[in-house]
Amino acid sequence: FDVDAAAEMLAAVLEWRRGYPDSAGARALGLRPVVDILGGVTADELQAYYASRYLGTTDRGGRPVYIERTGIVDPDSLAIVCGIPALVHLHVAQLEGEQQMRLLRATRAAGRPIVDMCTILDLEGMSMSLVNGNTRDYFGQISRIDSDNYPETAGKLFIINAPSVFSFAWRIAKGMVDARTVGKIRIMSASDPWREALLEAIPPESLPVEYGGTLELEGGCWPASKTxxxxxxxxxxxxxxxxxxxxxxxxxxxxxxxxxxxxxxxxxxxxxxxxxxxxxxxxxxxxxxxxxxxxxxxxxxxxxxxxxxxxxxxxxxxxxxxxxxxxxEAARAASAETAAIIAAELAAGVDGAARTPAAEAAKA
CATH class of the missing domain: 2.60.120.680 (GOLD domain)
Structure with a gap:
């Protein structure tokens, strides 16, 4: 363990967080409503081109579960509807805001620190058209940001329904990824028993029925967008x-x-x-x-x-x-309300559950 290198990295991260994307800093970005970050685009509208969600559940290790349909991302529509810079800002906002809130909730539930996520990337429907300039621009930027400023936040990563071209590319690329990170990633094709693999890591009641579990979500795991x-x-x-x-x-x-x-x-x-x-x-x-x-x-x-x-x-x-x-207007109000909830929970911290009005009344 190189103490000097760690201190240098920490200083660089703190400096970056103070100035990204402006003088207000990354934490302030994480407290902004999604609709403001995306210039009027609501979360529902975003789902039409980039479907993702936090499930509100945890895996067997207590980690919050996040899932996205990476295979049907529409990078060209995203580029004109939202803009790549705004999407990168949203990614950082989620890491600073909602993801931190989910980790705090998981920490309270587990009674011990939970600092990383369980992520499922569904590549069903993926085609070579997904790999274009907009895709490389977006994923290249967020990969660098994650690597430099949010290391060790991936506890488990499942990539399912991977087409053969992806698996081939990964065999080449994984040589450039450190062994510890590679050990957290599991890649499975549509013919592999990926449902069984997910259930080994995630209790059935925490996994949507669409992915082999028993969790039934309102409107399904992927509700239809108004777009x-x-x-x-x-x-x-x-x-x-x-x-x-x-x-x-x-x-x-x-x-x-x-x-x-x-x-x-x-x-x-x-x-x-x-x-x-x-x-x-x-x-x-x-x-x-x-x-x-x-x-x-x-x-x-x-x-x-x-x-x-x-x-x-x-x-x-x-x-x-x-x-x-x-x-x-209702969608804008809902976005602002979600941001307010995130801000309140982050301000409360790990022991925030003990400072709710109900808990304070019980203590009195």
Whole structure:
């Protein structure tokens, strides 16, 4: 154990944390709402392109369990919807905020320090299209940050449903990773008994049913996002969607982007009394891989009818999200509430459970 090297590393970490990403520091970043870090993008919207979650359970060693569907990450959509810098900031915020809160809760439950995580990376659906410049940029940045500033936070790492190309690449890359870290990683293909391996490390009641356990989560392990994906071609030449009822003056947000080519967007108002529809948004052109956002207010009670028409149906994919203003505000409020909970628990510390109002009343 090199004391001088350890002291030098600690000093570098503290200096980095004081100045990342700005003078407020990394800890302050961890206390910010997700919607603020991502410039208005909510956690639900993020799930459409990068599905991940803390399960709120622990493995057999008391570690919090985190899982993500790495195989179907959409790096190109993430780059335009959120931006790579914001995603890197969110990664650090989770390490400083929610992950620390989960570790504190696990420490209280276990009655001993819990300092690392049990992580499951599901690579089902992974293709070579995932390995592009945006992917390398994002994962390269967070890998360096984790290695330099958050070492030894991975207690166990399961990579499941790994395609053969990933396993081959790992056999080459693991020679560059220290033996201690390699020993924490287990890589299994779809044909390997990965469910049994997960259950060896995680009690069935702590593992979702989708992964071989008995834990049933509301909406499933991966609830559907309000962001929908529509593939054009064949019989699908355009998308027409009606939102009803809408009240007079009610505002609705249409947020979308397309891959493979641009398209036009229209919104018409349909009166509740059965009168003729009248246009509110006329043939707005949206280029491919550009996020388009339109707020539309209903002039009276009725319905809003939106239409998306690609210039050519074949090969076009639309990602669309339609929300009433009240839903947008509710999501922002929920994000702020989550951040407040994290801040309160981190401020309380390991013995925070003993300082809750109920506990204080019991002591009195």
């Amino acid at each position: 929908r994906q529509v593939e054009f071609g064949g019989k699908i030449k355009e998308l027409c969607e009606e939102l009803a009822p809408v009240a007079e003056g009610e505002r609705v947000r249409y947020k979308f982007h397309s891959k493979g080519g641009g398209m036009t967007f229209d919104v018409a108002f349909v009166p509740a009394d059965g009168g003729a529809a009248r246009p509110l948004v006329k043939a707005v052109k949206c280029d491919k891989m550009v996020v388009c956002e339109h707020w539309v207010a209903a002039p009276a009670a009725g319905a809003l009818r939106a239409t998306w028409k690609p210039s050519r149906a074949s090969g076009r994919v639309l990602f669309v999200r339609v929300e009433r203003e009240a839903e947008v």
